Amino acid sequence: MKRAGILASMAVGCALAQQPHVQNARMETRAVTGGLEATVRTIVNVQSTPAWVGYAVPIIRGDRQMCCWNNNERGCFLEPRGSDRTAVVSNNQTVKLEGPTQLVVLYRVENRQIGKVRSFSPDCELDAGGLPFIWLTGVNAGESVKALEGIAKDTAGAAREQVRRADAAVSAIALHDDAAADQALEELLAASQPEQVRQKAIFGLAQRNNTQALNLLVAVAHSDKSPHVRGQALFWLAQRAGQKVAEAAINDAIANDPESEVKKKAVFALTQMPAGEGVPLLIQVARTNRNPEVRKQAMFWLGQSKDERALAFIEEVLTSKK
Numbered sequence: 567m568k569r570a571g572i573l574a575s576m577a578v579g580c581a582l583a584q585q586p587h588v589q590n591a592r593m594e595t596r597a598v599t600g601g602l603e604a605t606v607r608t609i610v611n612v613q614s615t616p617a618w619v620g621y622a623v624p625i626i627r628g629d630r631q632m633c634c635w636n637n638n639e640r641g642c643f644l645e646p647r648g649s650d651r652t653a654v655v656s657n658n659q660t661v662k663l664e665g666p667t668q669l670v671v672l673y674r675v676e677n678r679q680i681g682k683v684r685s686f687s688p689d690c691e692l693d694a695g696g697l698p699f700i701w702l703t704g705v706n707a708g709e710s711v712k713a714l715e716g717i718a719k720d721t722a723g724a725a726r727e728q729v730r731r732a733d734a735a736v737s738a739i740a741l742h743d744d745a746a747a748d749q750a751l752e753e754l755l756a757a758s759q760p761e762q763v764r765q766k767a768i769f770g771l772a773q774r775n776n777t778q779a780l781n782l783l784v785a786v787a788h789s790d791k792s793p794h795v796r797g798q799a800l801f802w803l804a805q806r807a808g809q810k811v812a813e814a815a816i817n818d819a820i821a822n823d824p825e826s827e828v829k830k831k832a833v834f835a836l837t838q839m840p841a842g843e844g845v846p847l848l849i850q851v852a853r854t855n856r857n858p859e860v861r862k863q864a865m866f867w868l869g870q871s872k873d874e875r876a877l878a879f880i881e882e883v884l885t886s887k888k
Contacts, residue, residue, distance in 0.1 A: 584688055585622065597702070624744070666689065
C-alpha cells in the first residue's frame with residue numbers, strides 16, 4: 567500500500583511538473599476519459615463561458631524555448647490586455663539551457679467551438695486573463711496529433727481565423743515526438759488541402775528533420791503540382807537536409823522543373839545551405855546553365871555573397887569581358 571501510494575504521488579508530481587505556471591486563472595485539473603477528442607468535445611459542449619484547455623505531450627529534441635517577451639518580462643498573455651489590467655507575468659523564471667522535453671498545447675474554447683490553438687514550452691509563464699483554465703492529464707501524443715489534424719482541416723469560421731487556427735495546429739503537430747506527426751503532416755500535404763496549410767506542413771516536416779520527413783520533402787520538391795509548394799520544399803531542404811540530399815534535389819529542380827519561378831527559387835535555395843556549401847554550386851550554375859534567367863539569378867546571389875570564392879568568380883567574369 568505504501569509503495570502504491572508513493573508511485574501514485576510520483577505520477578501526480580510528474581503530471582504537475584509538465585504543467586506550465588499559469589497566473590490570473592481559475593485552475594482545474596481533469597484526467598482524460600474516453601480519449602482526448604471526446605474529453606475536449608465534452609468541455610466544448612458544456613462550457614458556457616470562454617476558457618482555456620491545455621495538456622502536455624513529449625516534444626521533439628531541440629533548443630526550443632517557446633514563450634513571449636513583454637516589456638523585458640518573459641511570459642505570455644493569453645488574453646488581450648485591457649487598459650485596466652496590471653501585468654502579473656513575472657521575470658523571475660529560470661530558463662533551462664537544454665531544450666524542453668514537453669510541449670504545452672492549449673485550446674481556447676468559446677461559443678461551443680475551439681477558436682484558437684497555442685503552444686508553449688513548459689517553462690513559459692502564462693496569464694489566462696481571469697478565464698477558467700482546465701489542465702488535462704493522461705493525454706496520449708498520438709491522440710493529440712489526431713485532434714490537431716482535425717482542427718487544421720476544419721473549414722468552419724471566418725477565413726482569417728481559420729488560417730490562423732490551422733497554422734497553429736500544424737505547427738504544434740510538427741513538434742510532437744510521435745510517429746503519428748509524420749503521417750499527419752503527409753496527409754496535410756495532400757492536394758485537396760488549402761495551399762496555406764500545405765506550405766505550413768512543409769515547414770513542419772523541415773522542423774522534424776528525420777529520414778521520413780526529408781524523403782517526403784524531396785518527393786514534394788520533385789513532383790508536387792503546385793510551383794509554390796515545390797519552391798517551399800526546396801527552400802527548407804537547403805536549410806535542413808544534408809549536403810548531398812539538398813544538392814541533388816536543388817540541381818534536379820534547376821535542370822528539370824518546368825516553371826522558371828521554381829528554378830529561380832532553387833537557385834536562391836543554394837544561398838541557404840549552411841557554411842557556404844551552396845557557393846560552388848551557384849558558381850557552377852552561373853558558368854554552365856543554359857537558361858539565361860537562371861544564370862542571371864545565380865550571378866545576382868553570388869554578388870550578394872561575401873564569400874571569397876564568389877568574389878573571385880565575379881572578378882574572373884568581369885576580366886574575361888574586357
